[in-house]
Amino acid sequence: MRIALLGGTGDVGQGLALRWAYDTDHEVVVGSREASRARTKAEEYVTELESRGTEVAIEGYENARAVENADVVVLAVPPYYVTDTIESVADNLADDAVVVSPAVGMDRHDGGLSYDPPDVGSVTALAAGAAPADVPVVGAFHNLPADRLANLDADLGIDTLVVGDDDDAKDTVTRVGAGIEGLQVLDAGPLANAAEVESLTPLLIDVAMHNEGLHDLGVVFN
C-alpha cells in the first residue's frame, strides 16, 4: 500500500510515518502545505530509520501531489484544517483511495480539556462531508500517544479504534493500522459513533494531567 500522511510533519503524522516505514512494507509519503517542509521531514525520518539499519525511501511533497496514487490518505492535520485540506487534494485522489481522519476538536478549560466537536457532530463527519461523495472516510488513530508513537524504542501495547460506514474502507485501515507492532485496531462501529471515539482524546490528556507518573497515555480495552 501507498500511504500519504498529510500533516505528516506534525506529532502524530511523524509517529505514524516512522512506525509504518519501520514495521511494514507500506510506502510512506509525507505531505505538507509546503513541499520543502515535507521533504525536510521525510529526510529526517529516513535518517532516523537508517540509524536503525532500515533503508527505506520516504518522499515528501505538497499535499495535492502527496495523495497521487495513494491507497490511504491520512489527514493528520488540526481539525480546523480538515475541510481545506480535503478540498485541496480532492481532484488528485486515486479512484480507490480511503481517507482517514484522526483529528479531534478540543477546548481548554480550568483543569482540563473538553471535547468540542464541529456542528456536524464529529471531525470524522466533517471530513466525510468535505470528501468527494465516492471517497470513503474512516475515523481512526485519534487516541495514539504521539511521543511514544514516534519513539521506535518504545513499546506501544495499546488499542486504537476505527469508525466509518464503509466496511471495505474500514478493513483497509484496520489492516494498515494492525501492521504497526503493538497496536491493536478495534472496530467502534459506524460513523455515528465517531463523537464517542474522538472524546477519548481529551480524556486521555486529562487523566495524564491529573495523575503523577502518567503521561502520553494510550488505552487498552479489556
Next chain:
Amino acid sequence: MRIALLGGTGDVGQGLALRWAYDTDHEVVVGSREASRARTKAEEYVTELESRGTEVAIEGYENARAVENADVVVLAVPPYYVTDTIESVADNLADDAVVVSPAVGMDRHDGGLSYDPPDVGSVTALAAGAAPADVPVVGAFHNLPADRLANLDADLGIDTLVVGDDDDAKDTVTRVGAGIEGLQVLDAGPLANAAEVESLTPLLIDVAMHNEGLHDLGVVFN
C-alpha cells in the same frame, strides 16, 4: 466506612456491593425505593458471600433510611432518577457524606450508543446541582463492566476514573474504590471533565458490540 448503594439492586450496584463486602471491611448498605426489594437483594448478597466463606452483614433499606450515617452514598440509579433520588434522601444525609454519581445518559442509534448528557453537561453536574450545597458530589465508577464486577471469580484488572471539585471527597472515593481488588482509581480532574469520563461508557458498549469475542469491557490507561 459505611457505604450506601442507592439502586444497589441493579447491575453495577450489585457488583459494587459484592466487591466491597468481599474485598474490604467497609459496611455495605443496599438502598432501593422499596425497602422489601432492598432487603431481598441484601440477603442474596449475604448468601453469595457466605458460599465463599465470607460472613458479613449487609442491610437493605428504603433509600432515605439507607443513607443514614453513610460516609459514601452511591447513586447507582438510571440517570433520569438521579435528581429525584438525591432529593428523596437529602434530609437524611450525614454531615460529612460524599455523594457518588456513576450514571450515564445514553441514546441508542443504528449501530451503537451515543453519549446523551443532560442540559447541564453531565449527569455528575446534574447530581451536583441537585445535592444540598454542602454535600460534595464526585463522579466515579461509570465505566465498570457490570457482569465481571458482580462475578467474584473474575479478575478485574481495569481502571476507573473520578472527577469532582472537592479534593477531600475525591480522596475518599479513590480510597474506597481502590479497596476493590484489581481496580485502579485514576483522577480525571474537576467536575468540568465529567462529560468526557461519562462518554467512555457508550464507547465501551460500542466497541464490545462491534468486535467478536469482546464483551463486558473495561478500560486500562497505559
